[in-house]
Amino acid sequence: MLDRGLVEEVLAVARTRGGAFAEVFVEETTSTSIRLDDGKVEELTTGLDRGAGVRVTQGTSYGYAFSNRLDRDALLQAADAASAALRAGEPGAVLDLRTLEGPLTNAVDRAADSVPAADKVAWLRELDVAARAVSPEVVQVVGVYGDSLQRRLIATSDGRWVEEDRPRIRIVSQVVAKRGDTIQTGFHGPAACAGVEFIDGHTPQATARTAAERAVTMLDSVPAPAGEMTVVLAPGMGGVLFHEAVGHPLEADAIDKEASVYRGLIGTKCASDLINGVDDATIANGWGSFTFDDEGTPAQRTVLFTDGVLQGFLYDRLRAEKDGVESTGNGRRQSYASPPVVRMTNTNILNGTSTPQQILADTPSGVYVTALGGGQVNPATGDFVFGVSEGYMIENGEATTPVRGANLIGRAIEVMSAVDAVADDFGTWEGVCGKDGQNAPVGSGSPTLRISKITVGGTSA
């Protein structure tokens, strides 16, 4: 994307005021987005975005500047601006740039740009028809298809030269169902870092049906109970909770700022024996997968918990250097417009030995959560909250009446310690995680699991 000589020159300018290292991140992204709403394919947008960001660091301090332009003047200006964040020091060296290669994590069978836009439009029409076919109570359908290809180049003053193409694809179905005055919604949005072959396994019809059935089912729902109770989480949902409540406080920037409940707890037991958790960027075609992170560190699988004992934190380069450890490959950024932040990739709770049938049968009463709408955590206190978008009462070991308006609230360590059953039916959920004003695709995964006691917020006191 850029000439090596120019990149070396940019790095040299970035190093003129010293600092520990300098880095250039260049990106060119093409994207297609199609939206169907109200029975019509109402918009098709294509875009070309490109730019380069230069970062200069000293300890955990950094300067960052970017430009939309990739010409020499603009890049040198960005390098100068980034280095100006440092107090004046001696110019630093730029080592010879060596190309790093790694195993291809996100193989593509059929590239998105090999398929005409008209075919993609047709998928959304199929989605609309399939959702409406589920029930006459389906009154509104939104379908969104998106694909993008991000071409990246990362070069660092300590000699890394990494090029990687990252393909993304997603199909989303959002359905509104109505009966009398009751309105409910359903959402399903599978995604991957893959080509359009992904659609073969996640058809528009299947996506539509999942969302539509969710919305229609919820028409029969009653207000959720409030108070402390047992909660069973369906496959994938435990991963969403693990990401939010546990993963964020394990990110090394939170640890460094002493803003994490897990600080100082490596080697101690702070979850149930049944919890084995990892962050894994090497999963083939995972929504949070890559070959190299956005600092040019090879992707890896990082063990977070073994039998409930905390094993380690998630690191980018800056915090790793400060703590005298290796980066775990968790430096990620939304685009060239932002410096990397420490963040998760695919964060999973691994399979246990129970079966989902056993777990439900062994639960006399509680709530069975089959879809979460998203959540939020305060890493410093561990307090978290999640909206439940699809849930059922559990009565005498069976999922019965659907419930609405529920949320789950708790504290990370207490709730993870209260997990008393983990099944063997691992599943995933693809989301978009927001942190420090940047969004990034993340995968979450888990089997069915049970929390013996957690606060459920609902309107039925």
Add this chain to the structure above:
Amino acid sequence: MPDLGELVRAAAGAAEADEAVEAYAQESRQTEASALRGEVEGLEFAESRGVGVRLIRDGRLGYAYAADPSVEEVKVAVARARENAALTEPDEFNLLPSAEPITAIPALFREDSAEVATGDKVQMALDLERRLVTSDPRVTKVDLAQVGDAVSRVAIASTAGVDAEYARTDAWVVAVTLAVEGDETQTGFSYRIARALDELGPESIADEAIERAVRMLGATKPATAKVPVVLDQFAAEEFLGVLASALNAENVLKGRSLFADMVGGEVGSELFTLVDDGTILDGPGAAPFDGEGVPSGRTELFTAGTLNGFLHDTYTAARMGGGQRSTGNAKRGSYKGSPGVGTSNFYLDNGSTSFDELLRQAEGGVLIADVSGVHSGANPISGEFSVGATGLRIEGGALGEPLREMTIASTLPQMLAGITGLGDDLRFFSSVGTPSVLIGEMTLAGV
């Protein structure tokens, strides 16, 4: 480098016969400095520029954008938008607004703020952090101490005769503190967005972030109960976002708003008057025109509890019919997307009751100081919500013990009808403003 006006006019000029073309260009220069442990934590410079092209042909809509394009690349974007339009379905309400007289708001651009040196901004962040960690012995660390500003320009031109530009400055301060006592940590948060760096008042934001952390130390989980609730401005602001979505005419037209059939009805308490006004400078949502060149205006969505109507852009107004006009609420996240209905300065009109009197009226209840999970826990279509909350018990007309790990749940209509008091303390944080709100009774779930 071509100027923005030249780029957008080139796009409009590339229209073929029977095509409506609109181009929107945006450029911004942003600086953001944060401090940690007495040092610069980060200093970020961002300069971006781009053009988005909306093209309508036979009622079909296509969109394409390009980052920092040349005049030639803008013409390529027009061609791409044309290809895209050929694949979408016609909609008779896809129209571009015709040009209307626009009143400039020169006060949006503070030239002196645009010229503040980077070093001064860095010093503001360092001073902010020092004040945060030296004012209270329990607060010795920060999660975030940040000062930033931006200078931006917008230009828009269309084949319908729109040709307008404006410039603006914005500045912001954010403080997140950590208060520690024994094994316990609590966080406190405050921020302000203003027109210029010298309007930020970082000291008061720092003091508020400290106070909001320290007063939560020792928080316990309350018992589940139905109690009177005072939402402070931070908490009330979160709910206004959900209301904004339900008052968006596009959601109304497409069956995604609980308010769809309620125009003319008494939905809220008579204290509830809700306004969107893009012409006032109190909030950062002010602009002379919206995302498709329609002049900004004032829309009273609720008057004394009665729903008057919704927020519109050109598309929703045409589709609603009955003489409905755009309310000047076409918004764009950036040049990368076509406009959709959004708020400008969106606020709950001020009340007349002092905050202390609200507390007296809520005896035995709870002040909610922070809510979380609103984006996932509140449903603008069904109106139901259940969100996480922290706050303080109200005892003897004053704030008492801190409470955490609780949830509040209700429905939007119940909450709006249940407003029994409104503070005289209207405050704009971002483009959303609200006073403190007393609600007669809400379900509060804890143990």
